[in-house]
Amino acid sequence: MRKTGLSLLLVAAILIGGFGSVLLIPDPVAADDSAATELRPDRIRVSTKYPSVSGPADRTFIFQLELLYELTDIAPGFEQADLGRLQSRVFDFELTGPEGWRFYVAESSWRLDRRIGAMQLRALGVPTQLVVAATAPWWTNMQPGDYPLELRVVSRDGTVEDSISLTAVITAWYGLDAGTSTGRLNTKTTPGAPATFDVVVSNTGSSDLDKVSISSTRPPGIANEQWSVRFEPDSIAHLAPGQQEVITVSITPPEKAISGDYYLTLDFRGDPAISDNPPKLEMRVSVETKPTWVFTGILIVVLAFLGLMYAFYALRQR
Secondary structure: OHHHHHHHHHHHHHHHHHHHHHHHOOOHHHHHHHHHHOOOOEEEEEEOOOOEEEEOOOOEEEEEEEEEEEEOOOOOOOOHHHHHHOOEEEEEEEEEOOOOOEEEEEEEOOEEEEEEOEEEEEOOOOOEEEEEEEEOOHHHOOOOEEEEEEEEEEEOOOOOEEEEEEEEEEOOOOOEEEEEOOOOOEEEEOOOOOEEEEEEEEEOOOOOEOEEEEEEEOOOOEOOEOOEEEEEOOEEOOEOOOOEEEEEEEEEOOOOOOOEEEEEEEEEEEEOOOOOOOOEEEEEEEEOOOHHHHHHHHHHHHHHHHHHHHHHHHHHHO
């Protein structure tokens, strides 16, 4: 009995000592959790390889950006070994630019519909790709020049931030439009008689046109006679953006032209060369029989009818 009691006392002492040591040793998980909640020194960097993008006013300017969020107290190359203690932040994007422009941050150039106003980043030191898209109000005939934009990336608490300046360079765009004053693309005339109509030429570009010329592709002639096409004036020396000028076109078919519909193409060119496809007008010219020949034909038919009536009457009298 005495040995049994001593054994029980020894076992109890061992158990009490073990529980005490467990209570005295600090919890390593709790220590790691407390360290993970502490914000360590960090920074955000915004960079781009091409801070300036140029093009005509009617294009969308795309800027490729990189965001790099990293801790500053980790030696380079040891980030992966410290993954358990890395922290994350939510960053807001603040984009400013010229008045009247539309600009936004998007996921990528092929996913411009995925617009982003904020992003949560983890301090892995790995670049994150983004794009800034900007569209100019091209319909206002914007002048060529540099138009600055700025992107500011800032954490929700305002303690970590970076910014980058971007430039959209609008180049000169040369545009030309042409149409008849009435909006109709057909006219009527008779052989040898001119058909006249007015063509309105407009500068729809952002820069001056030093010269606007007009030429024609005429229908084939007949019996060594050619169609005559004249312009008044035959060219426009200067045309400013938004300015309009009127050119009078005179079309004369040959004297022996057969009645019917003919097609004439008017081509317009500018100097400097038009940025887009230059305008052209395809006119339908309806050539009708001259009224004198109509009256002559009617007279011949009437005389022939009267002759037949006279002959019929004379034979009847016999």
